[in-house]
Amino acid sequence: MTDRAPKTGRGLAAPARRALLALAIVAGGGLARAQGPEDAPPAAGPADVGSVLRDRLEDTALSGEAPAFSYPDAHADPAAIYRDRYGATREDADPFLFPRLVNLIFEDRWLLNERDPAKAVRNRMARRLEADIRDPAPDTANFPNSAYTIAKGRVYIENSPLGLYAASPNRLQARVYQWEYLLRYGLTDNLELRIFSNGLTYQARERGQAPIFGYSPLTFDFKANFWEENTRYHIPAMGLEVYLQTTLGSQSLAAGTQPSVNLLFDHSLPLGLDLEYNFGMTGVQNGQGQITYQFSYQWSLQREVVKDFDVFFHGFYNAAALPRLLQFQGGPGLAIPQVTVLGGGGLWTVNDRLAVFGSYNFGITDGAPRTIALMGFAVAL
Numbered sequence: 001m002t003d004r005a006p007k008t009g010r011g012l013a014a015p016a017r018r019a020l021l022a023l024a025i026v027a028g029g030g031l032a033r034a035q036g037p038e039d040a041p042p043a044a045g046p047a048d049v050g051s052v053l054r055d056r057l058e059d060t061a062l063s064g065e066a067p068a069f070s071y072p073d074a075h076a077d078p079a080a081i082y083r084d085r086y087g088a089t090r091e092d093a094d095p096f097l098f099p100r101l102v103n104l105i106f107e108d109r110w111l112l113n114e115r116d117p118a119k120a121v122r123n124r125m126a127r128r129l130e131a132d133i134r135d136p137a138p139d140t141a142n143f144p145n146s147a148y149t150i151a152k153g154r155v156y157i158e159n160s161p162l163g164l165y166a167a168s169p170n171r172l173q174a175r176v177y178q179w180e181y182l183l184r185y186g187l188t189d190n191l192e193l194r195i196f197s198n199g200l201t202y203q204a205r206e207r208g209q210a211p212i213f214g215y216s217p218l219t220f221d222f223k224a225n226f227w228e229e230n231t232r233y234h235i236p237a238m239g240l241e242v243y244l245q246t247t248l249g250s251q252s253l254a255a256g257t258q259p260s261v262n263l264l265f266d267h268s269l270p271l272g273l274d275l276e277y278n279f280g281m282t283g284v285q286n287g288q289g290q291i292t293y294q295f296s297y298q299w300s301l302q303r304e305v306v307k308d309f310d311v312f313f314h315g316f317y318n319a320a321a322l323p324r325l326l327q328f329q330g331g332p333g334l335a336i337p338q339v340t341v342l343g344g345g346g347l348w349t350v351n352d353r354l355a356v357f358g359s360y361n362f363g364i365t366d367g368a369p370r371t372i373a374l375m376g377f378a379v380a381l
Contacts, residue, residue, distance in 0.1 A: 050274040051304040055134040060113045069112040071232040078102040107227045131380040133355045138378035141347045141357035142314040144278045144298035145321040147239035147264040149192045149225045156184040160376030170366040174206035194221035214250025236267035258283030274302045282319040308349040315342040337367025353380045
C-alpha cells in the first residue's frame with residue numbers, strides 16, 4: 001500500500017486552511033494560483049471563501065499543493081490559450097465561432113487548476129482514490145440538489161431515519177412518517193446514477209381514508225454536472241437532473257409514473273455564503289389520479305459557522321428537488337394546490353466519510369404540511 005500525504009489544508013487548523021484558500025481569490029473575483037502570503041491581494045480574506053468552493057478546491061490538487069482555479073480572460077483567443085497553457089501543437093487551428101463562450105464555460109476543474117495536462121490527469125485519478133463526503137456535500141441535507149457530482153466509482157449512501165410531515169391545513173396532505181434514502185453512484189466524474197425512495201412510510205388516516213403503512217415507490221435518477229463555477233465572471237456552476245418516479249413499491253402508496261427535470265446551480269457569494277438553487281418541471285398526481293406537470297423551485301443559502309459545521313436557510317415552491325411529498329388525497333377537481341415551505345437546518349461533517357444533517361421547516365400555504373422535520377446522515381464509500 002502506498003502512503004498518501006494529506007491534502008493541502010485538510011490537516012491544517014480551520015483559520016490556516018481558510019487563509020491558504022483565500023490567497024487564491026484575486027481582487028477582480030477570479031481565481032489564480034497562490035504562492036505565498038506576499039502574493040495575497042489586499043481585498044481577499046478568509047470570509048470570502050465559502051465552504052462549498054473551498055472543499056471543491058481542496059479536492060482538485062494533489063497532496064502538498066496549493067489549489068487554485070485559474071480562468072482565462074473572456075476576450076482571449078482560445079486557440080492561443082490551448083497552445084500556451086496546455087501545450088497543444090496544432091498551428092492551423094480552425095477558428096471558434098463563439099470564442100468568448102469557450103473561455104467563460106469550463107467543465108474540467110483539473111485543467112483549471114493545473115497547466116500541465118499530464119499532471120491534471122494524475123490529479124483527477126488521485127481524486128478517485130479517496131472517498132470524501134465534503135465534495136460534494138449530501139444532496140438530502142437540504143431541499144435543492146447540488147450542481148456537482150461525486151467522483152467516478154464512488155458511492156454515497158444518504159438516509160433520513162427521521163422524516164415527520166404534519167398534515168396540511170386543507171387536509172389534502174395527511175400526517176406522514178417516512179425513512180427516505182438516496183443512493184448515488186459516480187458513473188463518471190460528471191454523471192451520477194441515483195436511486196431515491198421515501199422508504200418505509202406510515203400515512204395517518206385523513207379525509208375518511210384508512211391509515212397506510214408500506215414502502216414508498218422507487219425513483220430512478222440521473223444527475224450530470226455541465227460546468228464549474230466561474231468566479232471571475234460570476235457564472236454559477238450548472239447541472240441537470242432527470243428522474244422518473246415509478247410504481248415499484250406498495251400499491252397503496254403509488255402515485256403513478258412521474259417524470260421530472262431540474263436545472264441545478266451553485267453560486268459563491270461574498271462573506272463566505274453559498275447559494276444553491278434549482279428550478280424545473282415536476283410531475284405530480286392530482287386528486288383524480290391524473291399526472292400533471294408544474295413549475296417547481298428550490299433554494300438554500302448556506303454558511304460555515306465553525307469548522308465543518310454549516311447552517312442553511314432553505315425552501316421550496318411546489319416540490320422539493322426529490323419527490324418527498326405524496327399524492328394529494330381525494331382533492332376536488334383537477335388542480336394541484338400550491339405548496340410553499342421555508343425552514344432552516346445544519347450540516348455537520350464528522351470526517352471525510354460521514355456527515356450528519358437535519359432541518360425544521362414550516363409550510364406557509366394551505367396545501368403544504370404545517371411542519372416538516374428531517375434528520376439523517378450520509379456515508380461516502
